[in-house]
Amino acid sequence: xxxxxxxxxxxxxLIPFFVWYGLPRLPYRRRRDxxxxxxxxxxxxxxxxxxxxxxxxxxxxxxAVVFLVDASDSIDAAARARAxxxxxxxxxxxxxxDRAGIVVFGKNALVExxxxxxxxxxxxxxxxxxxxxxxxxxxxLGLAMFPADAARRLVLLSDGVETLGNAVEAxxxxxxxxxxxxxxxxxxxxxxxxxxxxxxxPANVNQGEEFDLxxxxxxxxxxxxxxxxxxxxxxxxxxxxxxQAGVNNFVLxxxxxxxxxxxxxxxxxxxxxxxxxxxxxxxxxxxxxxEVTGPPRVLIIAQNPAExxxxxxxxxxxxxxxxxxxxxxxxxxxxxxxxxxxVVLANVSATELSEQRMRVLQAYVRDLGxxxxxxxxxxxxxxGGYYQTPLEETLPVEMQLKxxxxxxxxxxxxxxxxxxxxxxxxxxxxxxxxxAKEAARRSINFLFxxxxxxxxxxxxxxxxxxxxxxxxxRAAIIQQIGALRPGGGTDIYAALRELLRTLPSDxxxxxxxxxxxxxxxxxxxxxxTVRALNEQHGITVTSIGIxxxxxxxxxxxxxxxxxxxxxxxxxxxxxxxxxAETVLATxxxxxxxxxxxxxxxxSPIMRGIESVPPLLGYVATSAKPTATVILTATAxxxxxxxxxxxxxxxxxxxxxxxDATTRWAQxxxxxxxxxxxxxxxxxxxxxxGLNSALETRVEQREGRSVLIVEARDDxxxxxxxxxxxxxxxxxxxxGQSLTLRQVAxxxxxxxFDANREGAYFIRIAGAQGSAEAGLGVAQTAGWVLSYSPExxxxxxxxxxxEALAELTGGRNIADTPERAFRHDVQQVRGVASLxxxxxxxxxxxxxxxxxxxxxxITPTDLQKLRAWAQQRLGIKLGSSQAEQVxxxxxxALKGAKxxxxxxxxxxxxxxxxxxxxxxxxxxxxxxxxxxxAPSGPREASKPPAAPQPTAQSGSLAARLAEKRxxxxxxxx
Numbered sequence: 001x002x003x004x005x006x007x008x009x010x011x012x013x014l015i016p017f018f019v020w021y022g023l024p025r026l027p028y029r030r031r032r033d034x035x036x037x038x039x040x041x042x043x044x045x046x047x048x049x050x051x052x053x054x055x056x057x058x059x060x061x062x063x064a065v066v067f068l069v070d071a072s073d074s075i076d077a078a079a080r081a082r083a084x085x086x087x088x089x090x091x092x093x094x095x096x097x098d099r100a101g102i103v104v105f106g107k108n109a110l111v112e113x114x115x116x117x118x119x120x121x122x123x124x125x126x127x128x129x130x131x132x133x134x135x136x137x138x139x140x141l142g143l144a145m146f147p148a149d150a151a152r153r154l155v156l157l158s159d160g161v162e163t164l165g166n167a168v169e170a171x172x173x174x175x176x177x178x179x180x181x182x183x184x185x186x187x188x189x190x191x192x193x194x195x196x197x198x199x200x201x202p203a204n205v206n207q208g209e210e211f212d213l214x215x216x217x218x219x220x221x222x223x224x225x226x227x228x229x230x231x232x233x234x235x236x237x238x239x240x241x242x243x244q245a246g247v248n249n250f251v252l253x254x255x256x257x258x259x260x261x262x263x264x265x266x267x268x269x270x271x272x273x274x275x276x277x278x279x280x281x282x283x284x285x286x287x288x289x290x291e292v293t294g295p296p297r298v299l300i301i302a303q304n305p306a307e308x309x310x311x312x313x314x315x316x317x318x319x320x321x322x323x324x325x326x327x328x329x330x331x332x333x334x335x336x337x338x339x340x341x342x343v344v345l346a347n348v349s350a351t352e353l354s355e356q357r358m359r360v361l362q363a364y365v366r367d368l369g370x371x372x373x374x375x376x377x378x379x380x381x382x383x384g385g386y387y388q389t390p391l392e393e394t395l396p397v398e399m400q401l402k403x404x405x406x407x408x409x410x411x412x413x414x415x416x417x418x419x420x421x422x423x424x425x426x427x428x429x430x431x432x433x434x435x436a437k438e439a440a441r442r443s444i445n446f447l448f449x450x451x452x453x454x455x456x457x458x459x460x461x462x463x464x465x466x467x468x469x470x471x472x473x474r475a476a477i478i479q480q481i482g483a484l485r486p487g488g489g490t491d492i493y494a495a496l497r498e499l500l501r502t503l504p505s506d507x508x509x510x511x512x513x514x515x516x517x518x519x520x521x522x523x524x525x526x527x528x529t530v531r532a533l534n535e536q537h538g539i540t541v542t543s544i545g546i547x548x549x550x551x552x553x554x555x556x557x558x559x560x561x562x563x564x565x566x567x568x569x570x571x572x573x574x575x576x577x578x579x580a581e582t583v584l585a586t587x588x589x590x591x592x593x594x595x596x597x598x599x600x601x602x603s604p605i606m607r608g609i610e611s612v613p614p615l616l617g618y619v620a621t622s623a624k625p626t627a628t629v630i631l632t633a634t635a636x637x638x639x640x641x642x643x644x645x646x647x648x649x650x651x652x653x654x655x656x657x658x659d660a661t662t663r664w665a666q667x668x669x670x671x672x673x674x675x676x677x678x679x680x681x682x683x684x685x686x687x688x689g690l691n692s693a694l695e696t697r698v699e700q701r702e703g704r705s706v707l708i709v710e711a712r713d714d715x716x717x718x719x720x721x722x723x724x725x726x727x728x729x730x731x732x733x734x735g736q737s738l739t740l741r742q743v744a745x746x747x748x749x750x751x752f753d754a755n756r757e758g759a760y761f762i763r764i765a766g767a768q769g770s771a772e773a774g775l776g777v778a779q780t781a782g783w784v785l786s787y788s789p790e791x792x793x794x795x796x797x798x799x800x801x802e803a804l805a806e807l808t809g810g811r812n813i814a815d816t817p818e819r820a821f822r823h824d825v826q827q828v829r830g831v832a833s834l835x836x837x838x839x840x841x842x843x844x845x846x847x848x849x850x851x852x853x854x855x856x857i858t859p860t861d862l863q864k865l866r867a868w869a870q871q872r873l874g875i876k877l878g879s880s881q882a883e884q885v886x887x888x889x890x891x892a893l894k895g896a897k898x899x900x901x902x903x904x905x906x907x908x909x910x911x912x913x914x915x916x917x918x919x920x921x922x923x924x925x926x927x928x929x930x931x932x933a934p935s936g937p938r939e940a941s942k943p944p945a946a947p948q949p950t951a952q953s954g955s956l957a958a959r960l961a962e963k964r965x966x967x968x969x970x971x972x
Contacts, residue, residue, distance in 0.1 A: 004053025004833070011048045018044055032852055039849040046842040050835040062150035064099040064115050065090075065820055066142040069124060070158035070186060072106040072133040073280070073790050079186040083157045084123055086184060090155070090820035091119050098821050101145050107132035107164060109141040131282075131788040133158070135804075136165030139181070143174060149832075151825045152177075155813070156804065157184040160797030163789045171804045180810040180825060183801040194219045194243065194271050195283035195791065201265060207294035210254035215267050215286075217250070219243040224272045231257055231265055232336055240272075260294045261339025262782040264759040283791040287759060289782035292339070297321040298682060299340045301330050307346035307377065310660055310669045311678055318679035327352035330361070334729055334761055337364045338780065341686045347377025347659055350385035350576040351566075358390040359733055365394055366649030367727040367735045368763045368780055371685025377659040381619040382583040383590060385576030388442050396627035396646035397655050399583070401620055404448050406638070407588045411452040411468065411508035413499065414440045414578075417517035418457040419490045424518075432546060433486060435571055436516055439578035441478050443514075446582045447471045452508050455480070458495035459487030468506060490521045496529040504537040511539040512585035514578060515557065518546035523553040531560045542581050546571055592617035592664070595635035597642050603630045605643070605654070605680045612677075613667035618642060618658040633657070645684065650727055650763050652685040687765075687778055694764060696781040698754075705754040705785070707738060709764055711746050711777060718746025722777060724766035726750060731758030740764075754785045 003009065022040055024033035067087050071080065091100050094117070101115035106128035113121070135158065146152045154174065174181055200214035213229065222245050229237040229252060237252055257263045266287040271278055278284065298320050302308045308324055315322045323340075327348050331337050337360065350358070364370040374380065374395060382399035386392045392399055401407060414436075422433040444453055454468035455477075466480050492515070503511060513533070533539040541561025545554040546568050558565035564584070566577055583589045596614045599606065615633070623629050623641040631643035644655045658664050660678070668674055695710040707726060711719035724740040740748035754760065765778040805811060813819045 002055050004055055006052055008048060008051035008053070011051065012045075015041065015044060036849055036852045039845055039852065043842045043845050043849065046838045046845075050838040050842070054834045054838065056832045056834060061823065062097045062099065062147075063095070063153065063821060063823055063825070064101070064146050064150040065153045065155060066101040066103060066115065066145050067820075068103050068105065068135075068138045068142050068154060068156045068158070069112070070106075070133060070138075071104045071124065071126075071128055071130060072161075073130040073282075073788075074133065074159055074161045074188070074794070075186055076188050076191075078189055079159070080124070083184070083186060084121075086157065086814075086817050088121050089817040091121055093818045094119055094821050095823075099147065099150060100821075101142075103138050103142050103145070104128055105134060105138035105141075106130045107134055109134065109138040111141070111145065115145050115147060131790055132163045133161055133790060134164040135160075135162050135167035136170035139167065139170035139174060143177060143179060146179070151823070152179045153820070153825055154179055154181045154808075154810075155184060155820050156181055156801065157186055158801065159186045159188070160799075160801040161790070161794050162797070162800060167800065167804060168807070171807045175808045179808065181804050181808040182810040182813045182820065183805045184814045185796050185798050185801055185812070187796045190220075191279045192221050192223075192271075193279045193283075194221075194223070194225060194269055195280070196267060196269055196286040197247075197792065199265075199267055199286045199288045201288050201290050203289075204291045204293060205257070207260055207292050208256065210256050211290070212251050212253040213255055213265065213267070214249065214251050217243060217248045217269055219245055219248065221245055226270045226272060227252070228268045228270070229255070229265060230268070231263055232259070232333065243271075257290065257292050259336070259339045260292050260297050262289055262291050262335060262761065262780065263339075264289055264335050264782065264784065280791045282757075282787040286786050287784040289759070289784060291782070295319065295321050296341045296686060297323065297339060298342050298344060299330075299337075300324045300344045300346060301327055301348055302346040303327055303348060303352055303379070307375070307659070307661055308344075310665075310674070311344070311346070314675035314678045315682060317675055318683070320679075320682065327357075330357045332356055332360055334360055334363055334368070334733060335759060335782075337361070337370065338368055338761060338782075340370065342371030342373060342682055344373045344375065344682070345380070346375045347380050347661075348384070349379040349580070350389050350391060351573040351580065352379075353391070355390070355572055362390040362394045363729055363733045363735060365651035365653060367729045368761055369650035369687055369727075369765060369778065371651060371682070371687075372648075372653045373681060373685060374653070374655050375660050376619045376655075376657040377661070377663070378590060378619075381589075381621055381657060383580055383619060385573075385580035385583075387446050387579040387583070389576065394648055394653055395655050396624050396644045396648075396653055397621040397641055397657070398624060399579075399621060400446055401589070402622050404450065407448070407586050408509040409450055409452070409507075410447065410510045410512065410586055411454070411503070411506045412443065412447070412582060412585055413454045413456060413468070413503060413511075413513045414443070415456045415458065415495050415499070415513060415515045416440070416465075416484065417459075417490060417492075418484060418487050419459045419518075420486050420488065421490075421518055423486045432518060432571055432574075433484065435574045437481050437484055439516075439575040440481050442575045443578040443582040444471060444474055444477060444481075446579060452506065453477065455484075456495055456498060457484055457487075458491060460489040460491050460494075462491075462495040462498040464498075468502065490517065492517060492521045493525045493529065496526060496533070499539075500529055500533055503533070503539060510585060510587065511537070512563070512581070513539060513541045513561070514544065514581055515541060516544045516546070516574070517554075520549065520551050523551065527553055527556050527560055530557050534561050540585065542566075544568060544574070544577060589620045590617065591620055591633070591635050591638065591640070593635040595633055597631040598634055599630070600632050601628050601630050603628065603645065603684070605630060605645070605677070605684050607680060609673050609677060612673070613671045615642075615658045615664055615668065616666065617664040621655070621657055650765055652687075654681055654685055656681070694777060694779040696762060696764060696779060698760075698762075698783045704751050707740070707750045707752060707762065709740060709748045711748065719777070720745060722748065722766045724748050724764060724777070726762055726764045728752050729761040729763075730754070731756050731760070740766075757785050757787060759784050 018041060019037070022033065022037035024030040069083050087102065094100060097117065099115045099117050102112040104110050104112045104124055104126045108128050110126040110128050112124055112126045139154065142154050171181060195218055196215060197218050198216035202211050205211050215227065223243050225241055225243050227239045227241055227250065228235065237255060239252060241250060264287055266285055268285040270284065298315060300308045300311065300322060302324065303326060305324065312322055330353065337343065343361065343364070361372065365372045372394065387399040416436050418433065423431050425431055440455060447453060449470065449472045451471050452468055453466065453471050454464065455466035457463050457465045465484055466477055471477065499513060530541050533541060540563045541557055542563035543554045543557040544566045548569065550567050555565045564581065568574065594614050594616055597612050618633050618640065620640050623644050624646065627644045627646040629641045629644050633640045633642040642657055646653060662669060697708050699706045699708060709724060711722055713719055720742065726738040726740060728736045728738060736752050738750040738752055740750040743749050760783045762781045762783060764781070767777065802812070
């Protein structure tokens with residue numbers, strides 16, 4: 001016996017108090033109170049023992065075994081099957097009280113089966129991350145699963161190819177706990193394998209410079225193969241080689257990368273013999289980075305080259321290299337954009353940029369510190385569909401005006417085709433109908449509460465999904481739109497007739513209709529109905545046709561309805577089109593009136609510029625709270641932002657809401673300060689003049705990626721005390737923000753998650769002291785996460801497995817599964833807690849204590865119980881003991897009476913009974929009473945004196961009656 005919490009035994013000091021408090025004090029209750037005191041003392045002792053954790057300790061013959069099964073990619077299917085069969089054979093030899101558990105591990109460890117006595121095992125179902133092997137995590141998880149009352153053993157089934165963690169340290173922990181690790185080495189079947197193990201290329205080259213690329217390839221067989229070199233996904237070199245079994249080194253030269261910036265080069269090897277399959281495809285490619293340096297480059301994106309015609313000379317005179325591309329040619333990857341110091345969008349609509357391109361541009365500014373300049377025009381900002389896009393998040397201005405008084409009330413109707421064909425999926429997997437609903441939601445969010453909206457869906461018949469109403473309850477309207485479901489055919493005419501019936505009576509100043517359909521319908525009456533809507537009621541109609549088979553009358557609808565026509569092949573732009581149409585319908589966001597910009601804030605952009613010429617128009621926007629408004633537009637007495645800048649992430653963004661052409665900036669293109677102005681605008685977004693004496697690299701430590709930055713000044717001295725931050729962009733454009741801490745002189749580190757293979761871009765920035773007066777540092781670096789070491793050619797590491805077994809006292813039991821459950825490990829002393837049983841006994845004794853103190857049962861109660869049982873239940877209960885005693889006493893009294901009667905002298909009948917005459921002559925009590933002398937009532941009723949024998953007989957009867965009365969008194 002032992003106690004888990006012996007301190008609770010101090011409560012036994014309270015027992016004398018319970019004895020004193022419960023001592024019997026009333027004589028007539030002495031027996032009851034004594035029994036109650038004994039019961040209470042027993043209950044108190046039981047509670048104290050349970051609180052002290054009374055336990056029994058005895059040797060346990062139970063054995064718990066946890067199997068650690070390697071499921072990483074270095075274990076092939078045949079080895080996994082052998083491991084499962086081994087576990088089945090071992091568990092078949094479990095003793096009844098033995099227990100088994102299973103842990104499956106790769107990069108992480110998972111509990112496949114908790115420790116239990118069940119012998120059934122159907123196979124491994126858990127799937128860990130297979131691209132690494134973490135033996136240490138599996139050992140620690142196995143140790144945590146063991147019960148406390150059984151001997152313990154770990155059985156490790158693995159090839160020992162450890163890529164993460166420290167298995168030796170985990171084994172030392174198992175040895176300290178007395179847990180042996182038995183090993184079962186797993187081996188891959190021999191298979192052909194070709195892999196790239198190393199890539200050698202320079203870190204920096206000048207633009208146009210030739211360089212060599214070295215590659216090391218290992219092969220388990222002699223085979224011809226193709227070596228392919230890709231730069232940003234473009235093939236730049238291919239070579240056919242004959243690989244020999246073993247290590248092969250090749251040098252590919254000369255190579256030249258024309259683009260500036262960070263260029264990722266990927267080398268791939270593909271065996272050419274079809275009869276020899278390659279086991280792992282993951283190790284057939286390896287990538288690296290090379291930085292191509294040159295003069296600063298700027299990328300201009302413009303749908304119409306005329307939008308950038310006036311900018312090109314100004315930028316080139318400022319020493320900038322300029323590339324001009326269409327919106328569709330904006331790079332989708334982050335690596336091509338990293339070659340540019342800044343990007344300029346000149347009157348570009350969001351409908352001309354895909355969502356993916358806008359996100360790449362956002363990451364380029366926010367995470368890589370790139371510059372962005374957005375120039376306005378009739379296809380930009382709000383009228384260009386920027387509302388609620390990644391581009392609006394990046395810009396320092398909002399697309400929605402805050403002044404409702406300058407915008408007339410608008411009623412906008414969305415006429416949406418809900419025919420069955422709208423269930424077709426777009427390139428992104430989203431159905432056309434879902435895109436239409438998202439477009440309507442985005443458009444509704446742009447409207448003011450006093451505006452009105454309606455949604456008319458149609459197939460063979462029109463149906464008001466949202467009747468025309470104010471946009472006061474946006475949530476309810478958007479919820480109703482979400483209920484839109486596909487239907488049958490397509491009847492555009494019926495929908496337009498419904499509009500002609502209901503919309504003219506609407507009280508709004510402006511009324512606009514957006515028609516979206518992908519189907520072919522009978523065109524009879526359609527154009528005429530739209531003409532009636534516009535000419536008779538001033539309602540404008542925009543038509544959006546989806547697909548390559550849009551009927552011609554869709555374009556005619558837009559012409560007679562004085563709206564816009566869109567023929568969409570890329571349906572991802574539907575939400576942007578709805579947003580742009582909503583802005584255009586208000587007729588308030590394009591302001592065309594001459595004005596002179598007003599300077600409202602000092603900025604490097606306006607350095608050396610004393611005055612500016614007038615402009616003829618701009619797109620109205622609202623400045624964001626943290627933005628700097630440098631110039632404002634004063635047309636129509638408005639104070640709209642014209643030139644706005646801000647810091648977005650690591651980059652800088654400038655918004656110019658007018659244009660750079662003769663449309664609105666005729667006087668500016670002829671102004672002598674035009675080149676200076678735009679040069680300073682572009683250069684304000686380029687992070688120049690910063691010390692970039694940083695050396696950046698990434699190391700892998702225990703499965704974590706560690707960013708290491710070493711900072712020195714121009715003389716090579718360490719830069720200490722820097723406040724460095726970094727932004728890491730992964731291959732999917734996901735960003736991570738890091739804060740680096742100094743760990744050594746001039747050395748800074750931070751950990752980050754790198755879970756995807758491919759190219760990572762890293763932007764480091766910081767300062768020493770204040771941002772204004774301190775030393776600024778910045779650098780952009782690249783890093784490639786190659787394939788996991790799991791896919792390298794490595795044999796089973798029996799040395800590591802045997803070291804783990806030797807360290808913990810384990811053995812190699814690969815050929816003897818029955819030894820897994822052999823009871824030859826250190827036994828543990830099983831501990832069983834008695835506390836629950838003690839508490840249960842205390843609870844059971846409590847009612848008896850209460851009964852002794854409070855409950856009194858009399859013979860009368862027993863008689864009532866017997867009567868009730870006989871009456872209600874039909875049960876005949878025997879006489880109680882008290883009744884039996886009473887009957888015995890009565891029988892004894894009757895016997896004594898008979899004996900007394902038999903011993904009396906014999907009397908004649910005349911002596912014993914009065915004669916009939918005497919009886920007749922004897923007066924009754926009522927008759928004789930008046931003749932008696934006056935006396936009390938008791939004397940009047942007193943019987944006459946009897947003869948001697950009669951007196952003796954009456955004395956016995958009196959004694960019997962007295963006995964009965966005394967008996968009743970005792971019973972009560």
